Amino acid sequence: xxxxxxxxxxxxxxxLNTWIFCLITTFVSWSYEQFGIQTGLIYGSYHYTKYLGIxxxxxxxxxxxxxxxxxxxxYIISNLILVGRPIASNQRKILSLSLVxxxxxxxxxxxxxxYLSGPTVRAWVWHAxxxxxxxxxxxxxxWILTTFTIHMMYRVYESxxxxxxxxxxxxxxxLILPVLGYSAMCIVHLIPGEPKELRMIGPIIMGIPxxxxxxxxxxxx
Numbered sequence: 001x002x003x004x005x006x007x008x009x010x011x012x013x014x015x016l017n018t019w020i021f022c023l024i025t026t027f028v029s030w031s032y033e034q035f036g037i038q039t040g041l042i043y044g045s046y047h048y049t050k051y052l053g054i055x056x057x058x059x060x061x062x063x064x065x066x067x068x069x070x071x072x073x074x075y076i077i078s079n080l081i082l083v084g085r086p087i088a089s090n091q092r093k094i095l096s097l098s099l100v101x102x103x104x105x106x107x108x109x110x111x112x113x114x115y116l117s118g119p120t121v122r123a124w125v126w127h128a129x130x131x132x133x134x135x136x137x138x139x140x141x142x143w144i145l146t147t148f149t150i151h152m153m154y155r156v157y158e159s160x161x162x163x164x165x166x167x168x169x170x171x172x173x174x175l176i177l178p179v180l181g182y183s184a185m186c187i188v189h190l191i192p193g194e195p196k197e198l199r200m201i202g203p204i205i206m207g208i209p210x211x212x213x214x215x216x217x218x219x220x221x
Contacts, residue, residue: 002065004181005072012086012175017158021075022068024153029067032146033059043142044135045127052123071150073178074105078151080213084220086175094159098151104209105147106140108182111189111202113139120194133195176217183210 009018036042037058052060078101079088088097114133116123130136186206190199 001181001185002069005069005178008175008178009072013158017161020157021072021154024157025068025071025150026064028150028153029146030056030059030064032142032149033063036142040127042138042145044130044138046117046124046139047127048124049122051121067146067150070108071101071105071147073182074101074108074147075151075154076176076178077101077104077182077209077213080176080179080217081209084216086178094152094155098148098155101151102144102147104182106143107205107209108185109140109143110205111186111198114195114198115189115192118194120192133197173221176214179210179213182206 006018006022009021013021032042034057036044037047040046048055048058048060048063052062054061076086078097079086081100082088082093082097110132113135115121117126117135118133126134126136126139128136130139132140183206186202190202193199
């Protein structure tokens with residue numbers, strides 16, 4: 001999924017813009033995660049176990065990588081929902097695009113977090129628990145904040161440059177592959193079947209943005 005996001009991004013927005021997007025995502029996600037673990041102010045009180053391997057500070061190296069893997073499809077989906085094409089370099093819609101992107105990303109975590117923090121995997125542990133499968137609601141507001149920050153920073157940069165691939169991004173159906181990747185990841189997270197309720201929650205919470213994105217893209221194409 002990471003390679004899919006990176007290669008698709010290079011094809012769509014170019015190597016330099018992909019590199020900048022990756023740097024912004026890595027820096028912001030690691031900083032927020034590290035600060036969140038130390039203080040409990042962003043996502044709630046938690047810590048990572050050894051499951052995800054080597055750490056930088058208190059954050060596994062895989063986490064910033066996973067943030068980019070996940071945030072790129074949310075970038076594409078938010079563009080499709082609001083503009084109808086995979087690229088949406090528009091100064092007037094930066095706030096709305098960033099907000100929609102953060103909600104699309106957080107919908108993913110509603111499916112991802114219960115399994116990875118659950119008793120089978122325990123990639124991270126919530127100290128005080130919470131009402132959503134043992135996860136505090138603060139975590140999801142933290143995801144919205146983190147993703148919104150990343151989207152805003154990149155979109156401000158993006159709005160100041162000319163995207164050479166914008167014109168070709170209107171009717172090329174392979175450019176919506178990240179939407180299918182987002183859908184596939186929903187299925188992958190549901191295969192273990194833990195918790196069972198996610199089999200109902202997942203297709204709805206992640207299916208809505210997929211349907212809206214594909215509907216708008218097909219209509220405008």
